[in-house]
Amino acid sequence: MSLRPTLDFLLYDWLDAEKLNQSERFADHSRETFDAVLDTCERIAREKYAPFNRTVDTQEPHFDGEKVILPQATHDAHKAFVESGMLSAAQDYEIGGMQLPYTVQAAANSFFAMASVSIGSNMLTSGNANLLMVHGTEKQKEVFARNEFSGRWAGTMCLSEPQAGSSLSDVATRAVPDGADYQDDPLGPRYRLTGNKMWISAGDHELTENIVHIVLAKIPDENGKLIPGTRGISLFIVPKRMVDTQGELTGERNDVALAGLNHKLGWRGTTNTLLNFGEGKYPVGGKAGAVGYLVGEPGKGLHCMFHMMNEARIGVGTAATMLGMAGYYASLDYAKSRPQGRLVKKPEAAGAAVAKDSAAPQVRIIEHADVRRMLLAQKAYCEGALALELYCARLVDTQKTGDAQTADDARLLLEVLTPIAKSWPSEWCLEANSLAIQVHGGYGYTRDFPVEQYWRDNRLNMIHEGTHGIQAADLLGRKVLMEKGRGLQLLAGRITETIGRAAKVPALAPHAKALGAALQRIGSATEAAWSTGDPADALANAVPYMQAFGHTVLAWIWLDVALRALEIDAQKARAVTAGKIGATDYFFHYELPKIGAWLQVVETRDPTCTALPEDAF
DSSP states (O other): OOSHHHHHIIIIISSGGGGGSSSSTTTTHHHHHHHHHHHHHHHHHIIIIOOOOOHHHOOOEOSSSSSSEHHHHHHHHHHHHHHHHGTTTTGGGGGGGOOOHHHHHHHHHHHHHOOOTTSSSSSHHHHHOOOOOOOOOOHHHHHIIHHHTTEEEEEEOOOOTTTTTTTTGGGEEEEEESTTGGGGOOTTTTTEEEEEEEEETTSOOOSSSSEEEEEEEEEOOOTSSSOGGGGGGGEEEEEEEEEESSSSSEEEEOOEEEEEEEOOOEEEEEEEEEEEEEESSOOTTBSSSEEEESSSSSTTTHHHHHHHHHHHHHHHHHHHHHHHHHHHHHHHHHHHHHHHOOEEEOSTTTOOOOOEEETTTTBBBBSSSSHHHHHHHHHHHHHHHHHHHHHHHHHHHHHSSSSSSHHHHHHHHHHHHHHHHHHHHHHHHHHHHHHHHHHHHGGSSSSTHHHHHHHHHHHGGTTTTTHHHHHHHHHIIIIIHHHHHHHHHHHHHHHHHHHHHHHSSSHHHHHHHHHHHHHHHHHHHHHHHTTTHHHHHTTTOOOOOOOOHEEEHHHHHHHHHHHHHHHHHHHHOOOOHHHHHHHHIIIIIIIGGGGHHHHHHHTTTTOOHHHHGGOOO
């Protein structure tokens, strides 16, 4: 089954991506250029990624003592991706980009995520470079970002540490000035870093000639002590191999050493590493300490890093979405071809037991009600999540091309939606993968079929770029409160506008009413959570709040999609409506009612989890 019709509908019919070329930035583009990009990426994903998804799962990266070994298929896929120009597709012409709308770039990249999510790590490279384009100096942009966008170098983000995990305030990596002239280095104030970083995706490999690590570290105070909390964190560029001001390798290795590879449940095609900075294995200039160049101001590192983290969170949400979609398509194909069982027949008399005609031929399992339920759930989760991710991508383009107020509204909406864009697909598209296994029955648990790998690959996305608990605390503790709640008000305004249009359509009017009630309850639950003013009371049930919030957002997305599908059907008599309306009906009948139980504990600030004594567990 092809992803392309779904993408075309969401891009062109729902988000009206063709109108993007009305802005000056995208004036050189058209539907034809957008389609050409989609065609190219679809072909590369089909030829270089999909056939090797099982290969990179079984032939895990290994370290031979000098370098990391990856399958040849990974090198070939990376080369094809780089040659496509997609690393810099949304960048300015002046630095070799296509000035492609990010909406189209995100849609095109979805082909790769569905074909083989772990065969490459390009999301981190582009995110790393994008961060430097915003917060780096002109020389840092020229030397590091441009070489990443070209695919010559790769990039990482180095946050977590073995003793700190997700608690970035406990980062202990140190950065000290490197010499009396440390502030005069053309590549930025030069420091020496020492410390350890854990769970670094693509932290070491031979796919590119260099790797640019973006590293969080703390600069000691005048007494040599690290400043507690996040306010002491700074951000540094630490290349694997030293470079000059022209972006050429000097031939000297930086003091960054691979301490080990982590072997994970899924995403096995991407190296995941423990890196030691400054241990002295590769001394630079005759002394230990990894050379790093300060990005932005000292102590403002986390602020800079959030630029990359937020982009990565949307990328993780998209990866989760496409893994769910891959499982959905696989289980749909299986359900259409697998004969098993027979349908029940109508009883001959009232009160008679339900029976089947054993003499009748077997039916395909898609004809069984429960299999259809599982398939429809997958469709609702995955297509809805894809629509959400592309909507967020459209907001990125609006930030670049809209007037000042429109751009600022898009920025704030994206702030509120980012925790949902990351966490909702990570939970519910993983559930879709679980349902895909169930549709396959016993075969689903074997490696003869791909759905068990999709589930394993997707399980990591609930942890990638911040766990559910972290995202939930960010949503309820910061995003819905920021700027006096204006972001929540903006989102409520857009949902209300959809409700108003849907209320006039008989087939959708009941859904409009249900969504209105859900939105009102989200508002009241937000107030109730914070009614005591105690963050501990409010955040104790942040995850149920985020689940309800996410389901409300997805109900809105589906209602808006259904409205557009009905408009198209009326205008063009296209056969796209039944699937969209069916998924919308499913979501409103089976999913949206769940928010009542979630919000009940939020509204009452239920203490069950926090009040239980430790020794009672």
